[in-house]
């Protein structure tokens with residue numbers, strides 16, 4: 001399924017990009033006056049291979065939830081059971097992601113890819129559990145390569161199912177206490193940064209915990225032999241398995257699945273940024289189908305976005321995860337595309353163009 005998905009991904013269509021750029025300039029507005037929105041519309045035209053690109057409606061948020069063995073090292077002030085408790089909160093509609101999704105008219109699906117507890121069945125819960133949490137990445141690989149591939153394929157499957165039920169835009173979400181440690185390790189490896197530059201304070205930690213977290217990320221890279229550059233997709237899979245989380249792997253698969261279906265994927269915060277680095281290492285063309293929804297306060301996120309060459313749409317200091325930053329960006333993406341559908345041209349509206 002992974003190989004088949006990678007084979008189906010097409011890069012952006014340069015002709016659609018050129019057409020979309022030219023069309024933007026014929027709309028009744030001064031050239032470039034919509035700033036980043038013009039780039040978003042052009043990008044989505046390239047991704048879809050059509051000008052104007054289809055409206056990205058309806059949208060579906062998938063929140064991938066998992067636990068982390070590195071939690072035992074004291075890298076977060078929150079108990080591990082908050083992961084499963086928040087899953088219950090998403091399912092009953094009480095989390096911030098639910099409020100933002102309701103505001104934006106987006107559906108919410110929760111996917112268990114590795115929560116360290118059994119979950120009762122629920123209508124919006126998809127059970128794709130790989131294991132009851134990863135192993136401690138600072139002592140050895142967090143998961144096997146086989147588990148990493150299964151988690152990637154879980155994400156591909158969720159993207160396929162959501163698109164089959166009508167979604168025309170996918171938004172990434174995550175829930176996993178301690179997952180900012182795994183995110184920092186992935187970003188250090190895939191973006192070639194020092195752990196101290198890309199480790200952040202996650203849900204909120206004091207200086208002593210922060211120092212320990214940086215040391216743990218360093219230990220993870222050392223123990224797993226990840227100091228050299230990644231050169232092949234097989235290196236990327238091994239690095240993902242060594243220091244990633246099940247939700248990172250599944251989100252990487254979700255991105256690949258969306259790209260293969262030519263449906264745009266709006267990325268959330270640092271966890272999605274780390275997952276996008278993995279997806280891009282497996283197939284750089286997948287990035288043509290991604291939009292960076294926002295920039296999280298977590299320092300590794302800016303490093304990941306810079307490495308990917310993605311410009312975040314919203315920058316409001318959020319550091320919650322769940323898909324909240326992606327959900328805030330979604331109406332902006334819709335507005336950018338609607339301009340291409342609804343706005344008159346200078347010719348059709350009889351508006352005189354500038355003379356010099």
Ligand SMILES: O=C(O)c1ccc[n+]([C@@H]2O[C@H](COP(=O)([O-])O)[C@@H](O)[C@H]2O)c1
Pocket residue numbers: 075076077078174175176177178179180181201202203204268269270271296297298301318319320321322
């Ligand atoms: O999206 C982000 O950029 C982000 C930044 C900081 C924290 N989080 C969320 O907080 C949890 C991980 O934080 P921590 O401190 O336990 O590693 C996890 O559930 C994430 O969704 C998310």
Ligand SMILES: Cc1cc2nc[nH]c2cc1C
Pocket residue numbers: 078082086174175176203320321322
């Ligand atoms: C309460 C809480 C909600 C969250 N949502 C995403 N990560 C989270 C972490 C905590 C601790």
